[in-house]
Amino acid sequence: MRLGTTAVVLGGSAAGLCAAGALAPHFDRVLVLERDVLPAGAEHRRGVPQSKHPHFLLNSGRRAIGELFPAFEDDLVAAGGLHLMPSMDAAYLGGEGWSARKRSAMTMVYSSRILIERVLRDKVRELANVEIRESTAVTGLSTRDGRVTGAGIRTPAGEEHVDADFVVDAMGRGSAVSGWLVAAGWPEPEVRTLDAKVTYTSRWYDLPARRPDSWWWRHLVIMPTPDKGEHPAEHEYLVNFFPIEGNRVIACMGSWGLDMPRTTDAFVGTARRVRTPLFAAAMDRCEPTSEVHLTRSTGNKWRRYDRLRTPPEGLAFVGDSICAFNPFYAQGISSAAGSALLLREHLARAGRLDAKFTARFLVAQRKLLGVPWSLAMARDQGYACAVGTEKAPEWRRRLLAAASAPAFGLIVGAAREDDVVDEHFAKVFNLDESLGEMLRNPRVLAGLVRYRVRAALGRHRVPSGFDAQAEPPATDYSPAVAR
Incomplete structure (x- = not known):
């Protein structure tokens, strides 16, 4: 059922692409507005700096994206993604030492974030009624009688306005939409925050053409030590030697509230002080292909649009624009895809995109986001360095x-x-x-x-x-x- 002529998605990252897939069956035209020039292949771009770090695609995310874009997982694996069983293919160093290998209920697809987005872009471009406009910055929203009616944009050709029957904010952590809504007369939404001061740093490597015989594992995971006594700070790190497509890995170290290496020399030296020598030894056998990439914008942040007395009609939110998580917990893409699939389900049942539709969707989305949010709080509230509205007594x-x-x-x-x-x-x-x-x-x-x-x-x-x-x-x- 068509619910309108034009739907507009603000942002062309993973969340925005999933939103486009959700909107396509219900509008004559879906317009994705993206500030960057999008690469044809799997390449980094300015708007997604976190693409240089490992990204897990959880089963819920795989399933949601597969519902939105049939054969997505097959295409991702065909493009180089690795379908693995972590309990068999990962060497896991827990608090007490190395875990034993055994079969389990969980499998995962390993790939880089840039490959996930490239495959998603390919799937979106197969949709005849979806257009991705690149080099297009969103400058504001237009509203009328309690409803969002379009967006102002700036392109290399100048300023213009796009009318819309429905708008989805997928602009990420830094989304300006809440400020634009306040300027239009809505109250500031309540924002729940908890920043556990997570910092993580990564470097990309090519694997050797022939793996050593002792490398039965594909993925290496080193958990922080539970030891409360004296030990090197590096024993507090969460470490991944994360396999991706193209016979490559991302070596990543992260911590809660500790300084992390920023230079290649410091990165290599720090790797030699983590809980096992295997991490540095594995890096030594590989060829580095990048500099060190460090990220500190990792706080949990939930904009509670569901608590507005009269939320704006004709507007929905997916991904970090509404709820951003500590990236350590690998919840971002999967939560965004889940919100997009939920939106499609609500659109399929909608007769009108009125206030009742908005309220029903926000309530359902609140329940969906509550699951990953509670998991993030359960861990991050235990750190003395954590700050924010959800800081525990x-x-x-x-x-x-x-x-x-x-x-x-x-x-x-x-x-x-x-x-x-x-x-x-x-x-x-x-x-x-x-x-x-x-x-x-x-x-x-x-x-x-x-x-x-x-x-x-x-x-x-x-x-x-x-x-x-x-x-x-x-x-x-x-x-x-x-x-």
Whole structure:
């Protein structure tokens, strides 16, 4: 059903492209306004500086994008993306040491952010009624009688105005839309924030043409140490040696509230002080292809448009423009795709794009965003360096800081040995289930208790805690293999 003549999307990054796919069945014309000149291939551009860091595409995001653009995952893999099972293909250094390899419920597609966006652009350009206008800066919104009616733009040819029956803000963390709405008479939306002072730094490498025999793994993950005693600051880092297309990897180190290396020499030196020598040794076997890229704009930020008494009609928000997350938790693209798919579902049921439609969509989106938001808060509220409206009282922060690592370790350990816990943990990680839903499941609780008792008795089914200074074990400890 067509709901109007023209829909306009502000921004042509992943969120905006997903929004275009959601709008296309319901409007005669969809216009995507993008400030940058978009590359034909998988290349970095000014408007997406975070593309130089690793990006996980969670299962919920893969599924949502696949609903919007059929065969997206097939095209991504055909373009070089890697379909892997992390529990088998990743060497994981947890708090107690290297984890054992075993099959699990979770698979993932690994690729760079620039490849994800290139494949998305290709899919959008297949839609006959969608046009992407490049080198086009959005300068404001036009409104009338409580409704957004279009956007002002600036192109190399000059200033102009675009009329629209519906507008989607996909302009990211720095979106100016809330300010334009205030200038038009709406109140400032409540903004919930929590910045845990996360900084991360990355460098790209070409893998060797022939991998060493000991590299059974494709992905290397090093978690922060749970040790509360004296140790190098680098042991607090979250580290990834992240595989992408083209026989390449992104070496990435990040931390909460610590200084991170900014130069290539400092990056290489710092890598030698993380919890295992394998990270630096792997880098030494690869050929660097980039400088060091550092990002500090990582705070959680939720603009609560759903709490406006009369939110603007004819306007929706997807991606970081409404809710941005600490990138460590890999929720951004998947949450944006989920919002776009939700928008398509609401458009399909809509008779009119009136105030009732706006209210219904914002309520449903609030529930959708609440799942990743609660996961981000559960971790980031435990850091003393965190600031923002959601900063926890000191007693609660101390409780979270003391409990989060042991609780996470309990869940990860139980997931190694219990298929039901593993299945639900994979759902939580992939935003298919909230942490609260998982922990209210009687079968999951029974699995956690059983694992805790067996661990206390030293009766592990799957070994763990292998020496961090040694190579991660290659043995497959999957139950069927063990039998």
